[in-house]
Amino acid sequence: MAEPLKPTLQKPPGYRDPTIPAKPMPRPLPRKPVLPTSFRRKSKRRNYCRTCCCFVFVFILILIIVLTIAGGIFYIWFEPKLPVFHLQSFRIPRFNVTVKPDGTYLDAQTVTRVEVKNPNGKLALYYGTTSIDITVGGETELGSKEVGGFVQAKKNATSVKVATAVKSQLVDDGSGTKLKNGYRSKDLMVNVEAKTHLGYIVQGWKIGTVGVNVHCGGRRLRKLDNGDMPRCTVNILKWYSTFLSFFFNFLCKSASLIDAQTKLIPDVYF
Secondary structure, three states, X not given: OOOOOOOOXXXXXXXXXXXXXXXXXXXXXXXXXXXXXXXXXXXXXXXXHHHXXXXXXXXXXXXXXXXXXXXXXXHHHHOXXXXXXXXXEEEEEEEEEEEEOOEEEEEEEEEEEEEEEOOOOOXXXXXXXXXXXXXXXXXXXXXXXXXXXXXXXXXXXXXXEEEEEEEEEEEOHHHHHHHHHHHHOOOOEEEEEEEEEEEEEEOOEEEEEEEEEEEEXXXXXXXXXXXXXXXXXXXXXXXXXXXXXXXXXXXXXXXXXXXXXXXXXXXXXX
């Protein structure tokens, strides 16, 4: 009689046959050590921008110092002085105010002489193209004219003649009446404005060109007709202060812009 079959034993979970060689386990990849924040290297771009800004600032500062020293030596040696302007004469050969149905019109001619003196004994002066404007009564323009540039020798006096004219110039009715009465009574206020460029000549070299505003007048026509020669005001400090203000504003804005750009650059660590 046949023997009954024995049931097959089930292998428990996780059973490993000792006769089968074990497979090698994969090794974990090596991890990069994490450095503290103080050991991290920051981006070099921000330091580069700051270095360039500092270099430019130092260079400009040195340039200003050198120019200041050179200007001091020049001033001590040559003793430069600004020219002296006088309103030598002012005439109005024609002055007609005409009232028409469509408005009040002005026809006028002026002849102006401005005396220019060079007080420098070691330096000649040169003047660029000069624009001259004539006004009377505070706001009424009587024309303008340009005078070509010229060179003035040392210790020299030069008279510049300017003739202007206006024809059929429309003015306010009230202003026309005031101008007519002021001209008859010689009570008109006369103003002469001149804008030019001034420089010095040293051994044939032109240096130090700056813009100059000259204001002559502020006198009544009656006094000018009697031979009064008022001294004109030369305005050059306004140009100097404007230049310094622009220069320092440029430096401040450049530094602020560079600082803002460096803040936008993200920190790169590696």
